[in-house]
Amino acid sequence: MDIKFLKDQILNKNSFLCLGLDSDIKKIPVHLMKEDDPVFTFNKLLLDSLNQLLVAVKINTAFYESEGSKGWKTLEKTIEYININYPQLFTIADAKRGDIGNTSDKYAQAFFKHMDFDSVTVSPYMGRDSIEPFLKYDDKYTILLGLTSNAGANDFQISDKSELDLFKSVLKKSQNWINSNNLMYVIGATKSIYLKEVRSIIPNNFLLIPGFGAQGGSLTETYINGANNDIGILVNSSRSIIYAGNDINFLEKSLKEAESIQNQMKTLLND
Amino acid sequence: MDIKFLKDQILNKNSFLCLGLDSDIKKIPVHLMKEDDPVFTFNKLLLDSLNQLLVAVKINTAFYESEGSKGWKTLEKTIEYININYPQLFTIADAKRGDIGNTSDKYAQAFFKHMDFDSVTVSPYMGRDSIEPFLKYDDKYTILLGLTSNAGANDFQISDKSELDLFKSVLKKSQNWINSNNLMYVIGATKSIYLKEVRSIIPNNFLLIPGFGAQGGSLTETYINGANNDIGILVNSSRSIIYAGNDINFLEKSLKEAESIQNQMKTLLND
Numbered sequence: 001m002d003i004k005f006l007k008d009q010i011l012n013k014n015s016f017l018c019l020g021l022d023s024d025i026k027k028i029p030v031h032l033m034k035e036d037d038p039v040f041t042f043n044k045l046l047l048d049s050l051n052q053l054l055v056a057v058k059i060n061t062a063f064y065e066s067e068g069s070k071g072w073k074t075l076e077k078t079i080e081y082i083n084i085n086y087p088q089l090f091t092i093a094d095a096k097r098g099d100i101g102n103t104s105d106k107y108a109q110a111f112f113k114h115m116d117f118d119s120v121t122v123s124p125y126m127g128r129d130s131i132e133p134f135l136k137y138d139d140k141y142t143i144l145l146g147l148t149s150n151a152g153a154n155d156f157q158i159s160d161k162s163e164l165d166l167f168k169s170v171l172k173k174s175q176n177w178i179n180s181n182n183l184m185y186v187i188g189a190t191k192s193i194y195l196k197e198v199r200s201i202i203p204n205n206f207l208l209i210p211g212f213g214a215q216g217g218s219l220t221e222t223y224i225n226g227a228n229n230d231i232g233i234l235v236n237s238s239r240s241i242i243y244a245g246n247d248i249n250f251l252e253k254s255l256k257e258a259e260s261i262q263n264q265m266k267t268l269l270n271d
Numbered sequence: 272m273d274i275k276f277l278k279d280q281i282l283n284k285n286s287f288l289c290l291g292l293d294s295d296i297k298k299i300p301v302h303l304m305k306e307d308d309p310v311f312t313f314n315k316l317l318l319d320s321l322n323q324l325l326v327a328v329k330i331n332t333a334f335y336e337s338e339g340s341k342g343w344k345t346l347e348k349t350i351e352y353i354n355i356n357y358p359q360l361f362t363i364a365d366a367k368r369g370d371i372g373n374t375s376d377k378y379a380q381a382f383f384k385h386m387d388f389d390s391v392t393v394s395p396y397m398g399r400d401s402i403e404p405f406l407k408y409d410d411k412y413t414i415l416l417g418l419t420s421n422a423g424a425n426d427f428q429i430s431d432k433s434e435l436d437l438f439k440s441v442l443k444k445s446q447n448w449i450n451s452n453n454l455m456y457v458i459g460a461t462k463s464i465y466l467k468e469v470r471s472i473i474p475n476n477f478l479l480i481p482g483f484g485a486q487g488g489s490l491t492e493t494y495i496n497g498a499n500n501d502i503g504i505l506v507n508s509s510r511s512i513i514y515a516g517n518d519i520n521f522l523e524k525s526l527k528e529a530e531s532i533q534n535q536m537k538t539l540l541n542d
Contacts, residue, residue: 062377068385069347072340099367100421106333114339125396125416127423145396150371152398
């Protein structure tokens with residue numbers, strides 16, 4: 001999917017909402033446990049119900065890996081279901097991978113070829129040659145961790161001296177990498193005070209913004225400080241939508257929650 | 272497995288060799304392709320042939336993930352085969368994971384509970400709360416990326432000013448985390464000039480040292496500068512051993528290569 005198409009989707013749907021399928025077999029509604037593949041059914045029902053409110057779907061691999069090869073099968077079925085039924089949704093493998101070149105090559109194969117995600121999240125710790133194997137896919141997007149939403153972001157990403165902040169070095173250096181137009185960046189909604197500075201370094205790239213909802217970030221702050229001329233932000237919500245309910249009527253509650261967020265987005269986009 | 276047992280294994284076997292099963296279906300000997308699960312058979316044959324020369328086995332998840340759920344099945348079969356047949360080998364899931372707390376919890380489940388690895392490699396970028404879900408397993412080891420073996424290590428891990436080196440900050444801060452006795456660190460053999468400084472910061476923790484062999488690091492330099500009173504190093508070799516040959520006699524070549532490395536280790540340990 002190209003960025004122009006994604007921007008059009010945002011404007012058409014009045015939404016920059018990304019749904020995070022952090023689907024945990026221990027948390028899904030009990031009545032789904034009679035299904036052959038309860039997590040796949042849960043994902044499918046959510047997608048069928050919410051797709052018009054979304055422009056992107058983020059699947060966090062951890063929740064599937066914890067169930068081993070069976071969980072990976074569910075992951076494969078979910079991405080295939082999206083690609084067949086909702087090809088207009090931008091898909092993100094939230095995998096936070098990164099390794100030496102010949103190994104990152106294999107991760108890129110896993111997410112871009114074997115499963116055909118539009119994008120994958122990667123960790124910058126190992127530097128340029130650990131990311132280039134992802135960037136070499138011209139039609140795919142590589143989403144680099146910048147400033148994450150968790151408390152631990154303060155351990156290494158942020159320094160005592162602002163000019164030494166690691167996340168800024170990541171933003172700056174990565175702009176010189178081959179195909180850097182195909183980079184996006186993770187910037188946590190809980191760190192919205194940094195968004196203006198982020199935008200001064202990377203005015204054009206899309207930002208994937210987690211940490212809204214369960215983690216407490218503000219949507220308005222995020223939009224005001226993070227949006228650019230292309231809108232340029234995808235705000236993710238996982239738990240607050242997918243676990244809004246946990247009984248037979250869970251979809252109604254998820255729909256209500258997603259509609260509420262999308263309504264706020266509509267207001268922001270049209271103000 | 273506890274560290275005392277690992278140290279005893281090193282002294283008994285005169286080896287601190289870790290075998291890296293970066294087993295790539297496109298690179299294994301052609302005659303194995305007639306097997307039901309060629310990569311599993313390749314791994315099994317290598318383990319049966321080389322186990323006496325090794326104290327550890329590192330399985331890099333990327334090479335399995337690139338084949339999807341089928342590859343994950345091979346990964347599960349391989350770790351199960353090792354745990355049943357060679358429980359004295361220290362097992363490492365080289366996965367370089369790391370995410371916010373509730374998500375790292377799921378990765379820890381994947382590698383420590385679902386598959387029962389002794390250890391997993393993790394990236395420090397997201398800080399303390401992304402690592403603690405691994406460290407809370409008292410009987411498992413968490414191997415933090417410190418200074419990696421690749422060229423990209425210079426992008427963020429090493430600074431222009433030595434006192435600002437990120438990898439040193441990672442070593443220092445992580446020593447204050449709960450259960451930090453269960454931390455090990457990745458320090459590339461290609462960075463052996465830093466090993467004395469590394470040991471001044473973390474004198475006691477085990478180091479996992481990749482980058483020997485195909486990547487060009489020196490075994491002697493690594494041992495002289497990296498070993499401590501517990502020996503305290505695991506030197507990994509992947510490609511130079513597992514792809515030493517690629518025909519019907521590949522095991523002989525792999526065995527010869529592993530014996531040559533183990534002989535050098537024996538000399539170093541007994542000097």
